[in-house]
Amino acid sequence: MSPTLLQDLSDVSYPTVGHFLEDGFVSPAIQSLLANVKIAGPAVTVRIADHDAIAMNHALLALRPGDVLVVDMGGDHQHAPVGAVTAAAALAQGAAGVVVDGVATDVLELRETGLPVFARGTSCLTTKRLFGTGSAVNVPVHCGGVEVNPGDLVLGDDNGLIILSPEAAGNVLGKALASDAAEPAILARITSGEPLESILAL
């Protein structure tokens, strides 16, 4: 991955990426629990089986600064694997954010930590320390309909989430930056009262 790719990606308006691609868009059921967030970082993945909290502990230890933790609950939308303690631990590791294909808990404390957490909603039911064997860290996972490999790039803001391979992200970057650069002039023409017939291509 080019060292500037992440920085350049975070300069793009993420909905602009949606003008150019059809794949990589996480289900809009998964949204930020905090307002005014924008994250870009490589995925550390964890597949959690049978609401076992131990897997999350292993995943937290695998995080490096700038990583985004992507949690696949295997369809369990009842047990929250992320809350005040896990968010504080992820933040202490320097994580850029956490994405749960499932629910989160301790939402008021989560908002206070400032760590961007994306989830399908919230729950009071949490995972438990079960020491099972079905969970795994840094394996391919599914998140909101998108297959996620460790190291894929997670882009998230208040609109939602896009998860792309570094190659796919690099390919769309130039087009998205050019589109963003062109948009202010179009908006200025619209707000200046220029006839829409001369602006919109029909």
Ligand SMILES: O=C([O-])CC(=O)C(=O)O
């Ligand atoms: O333990 C859990 O499953 C989540 C939680 O409450 C926390 O991280 O504080």
Ligand SMILES: [Mg+2]
């Ligand atoms: Mg808690």
